[in-house]
Amino acid sequence: MDQSPTSTDLENVERAELEAEQQHVDRVYERVAEAARSASRIAVEGHQRGQAQNVGRVRDEEQTGLYERDVLVFAAARRIAELDAEHEGLVFGRLDSDQGDDTEPVAAAADLESLYVGRIGVRDAEYEPLVIDWRAPAAEPFYRATATDRLKVVRRRVLRNKGPRIAGLEDDLLAPERSPSDLPVLGEGALMASLSRARGHTMRDIVATIQAEQDEAIRAPARGVTVIGGGPGTGKTVVALHRAAYLLYSDRRRFERGGVLVVGPSAAFMAYIERVLPSLGENTVSLRAVGELVDGVRATAVDQADVAAIKGSLRMTGLLSRAARDRVPDAPTNLRVFINGATVELDANQLDNVRRNALRRTPRNKAGSEARKGLVAALWQRFPDDLRNGVYADRESFGDIVTDLPAYKQFFSAWWPVLTPGSVLRWLGDSRRAQRWSRGDFTTTEIDQLSAAIRSTNEFTIADVALLDELGNLLGRPPVVEAGKDEEFDWLEGLSDGVNEVLTTSERRQRAIAAAEAEEPDEYAHVLVDEAQDLSPMQWRMVTRRGPQASWTIVGDPAQSSWPDPAEARAAMDSMLSHLQRHTFRLSTNYRNSAEIYAFAGEVIRQQIPDADLPNAVRQTGVDPEHRIFDAGKVAEAAADAAGELLALVEGTVGVIVPPVLRPAIDSVLAELGDSRVVALSPLDSKGLEYDAVVVVEPDRIVSDTLGGVRALYVVLTRATQRMITINSTTHWLPARAS
Helix, strand or coil: CCCCCCHHHHHHHHHHHHHHHHHHHHHHHHHHHHHHHHHHHHHHHHHHHHHCCCCCCHHHHHHHHHHHHHHHHHHHHHHHHHHHHCCCCEEEEEEEECCCCCCCCCCCCCCCCEEECCCEEEEECCCCCEEECCCCCCHHHHHHHCCCCCCCCCEEEEEEEEEEEEEEEEEEEECCHHHCCCCCCCCCHHHHHHHHHCCCCCCCCCCCCCCCHHHHHHHHCCEEEEEECCCCCCCHHHHHHHHHHHHHCCCCCHHHCEEEEEEECCHHHHHHHCCCCHHHHHHCCEEHHHHCCCCCCCCEEECCCCHHHHHHHCCCCHHHHHHHCCCCCCCCCCEEECCCCEEEEEEEHHHHHHHHHCCCCCCEEEHHHHHHHHHHHHHHHHHHHHCCHHHHCCCCHHHHHCCCCCCHHHHHHHHHCCCCHHHHHHCCCCCCHHHHHCCCCCCHHHHHHHHHHHHHCCCCHHHHHHHHHHHHHHHHHHHHHCCCCCCCCCEEEECCCCCCCEEEEHHHHHHHHHHHHHHHCCCCCCCCCCCCHHHHHHHHHHHHCCCCCCCCEEEEEEHHHCCCCHHHHHHHHHHCCCCCCCEEECEEEEEEHHHHHHHHHHHHHHHHCCCCCCCCCEECCCCCCCECCCCCCHHHHHHHHHHHHHHHCCCCCEECCCCHHHHHHHHHHCCCCCCCEEEEEHHHHHHCEHHHHHHHHCHHHHHHHHHCHHHHHHHHCCCEEEEEEEECCCCCCCCCCCC
16 A cells, blocks of 8 residues: 555645745844843943943042943944844744764654854854854855755755745755654745745845855965856855855954945945844945945946046056146246345246155155155255355245245245146146156047047046046145144033033043044955956956955956956956965856756857856756847837746846937836836946846947947856847848857
8 A cells, every 4th residue: 555645645745845934043032132122231231320420539539430321222233233133034944854873764854953054143041042144154054055065954844934924844854864753845946936036126045055166265264365266157156245244253353443344346335235134133344336435426427448448457547647746737937026125036947846746755745845846955055155144144044934925825825735636637638648658658539539428528528537546646635734722621522412521631532533433434344346247457456456355356357348458457456465375166057047048148248259258057947038129210129028028937137228319218118118227328337236037239239339349248148047139230240049
């Protein structure tokens, strides 16, 4: 008689397992809620402790009370933020392991040791772990265990969640021969279920489905440079973000105090990834697009490909250096002062000598005092000997009088102004100056293109930001002039209750220190660079200034590079980081694209890069990419029709990727669809993003108009997870087998 379980038996087992797991998860959430209430009470207590300080207390006691208050409030606020983070399933995993001798079978499921894995660690009232943090060493087997090296794990279970509720269970049985007969095994694979989910407008973490090769990169040593490579869809970005969370967990003192910076290619990309780290309980990481790395600048505009290539070249370093040290345009070219009945004058060549000597070892904005000394010395040399008497008897007295003359002051403010990087960059709009500063490093055509691009707009482009940073380094920050106040008390206005607050000098200093610590650092302890293959050599110089003593995580794929000379950019990176030990990881599985979409994209990139790193796409949909021809002048309508069809076929998002010149027309027709799931974007803005379906508009124009050419098109063709439609006026761009 057949004793195999019936479908009803299996349903009963699954229901019982779901109920048991839900009870444990409910217990964890109850404990988290209790911890949040406790943290709130501590925060209130901290505020009350500060308010309770008596005005008449001794100053040291007063400062101690304020310090204790700040420590309590900060610790409580941090814990509240951690507990209140948007968790899509606080508990997502379970390990059932046997700790005995492999030669002895496990008698019953109750004999296995169970351990739950989640986003943060939570303990019960007796301090026993209810769930361990996914970054803890004890959680490694959840990601590393395999059938050949099971790390004592018998069953690995993934809890698929919708908020605090368990939606399903997925089990991997790693040791069938060790599995007790009463140990249930459920589900069909958590990873594939996750890959099939509809995409939204922000990236999700993969903490519940990290694979072994990904986990190895996440937990790589903190020191040196960790390079994470692999083709499209291999999870490089999200792995790198999980690595940032892991580093903060493993050495919080170092990385939270020193700061962690994540650099990405665009503002759209940063908006896409911004929820990943908070969902993992980390809220202290700085996220900046390449166009936002210079304080006060948020560049989103993109240069034409040929101009971007000029601005990104290392040849710009010499041109900018000479511009930063040259005469200020329209500055006076002679200095004339009337002293003790004599006229003393310096001509343009003499002024140039003073300028060059002042800038020999000091950046311009810090060399004002050297320039003043040089002017005084040059004027003194030309001051008649027979007038060197009385108050003019020595150079020091002479200098005090000269530098106080209105004519001198007016001259110096015009001849040696404080220069901003933006003002010097604008000087390059004059092609004659730019040609002189280039000293043959650029062709006349290149200089004309560069100058025309700078003259054409008052808006800084993304490529300009690296030039601004270079100029900021060349010019230096001007010396800070202290106000010189020494009062015991200071009045500050603008409090919410309308009452002025009296602060002691000590308190003012403490507030200044606290404000400085709250600002982002100029240099970071760890820098994570995503889509690193797109950085120009000048951008590499900018990025590496953010972490000269940092450890690094660098993520990229040369086949997706938008920089026209990947070897030049790689050499620039190596020159800045060659002194650091390097750990290299390659991710080999494409989890994003369907096999049908990625096979086509692979054919496109192999035409230009035969040895491109092409990962293995593991998921099939049975739907090949569709290639449509549209009538001339009908591109917007064709794009809208394709987007509308795809919106009806997928549950998630639809990206319409279009050359920038066509964006206005495409935006207009897509607005008529009235569906927030569809978005239009440029090829460069699509970097790192993914959509359920994609419409690629005029692929051949993407190649011709975008920095990187075919490599940029390859990026575009690998954004879709389920369906893709390309529209073009010809089939010339298609690979031979697809046309």
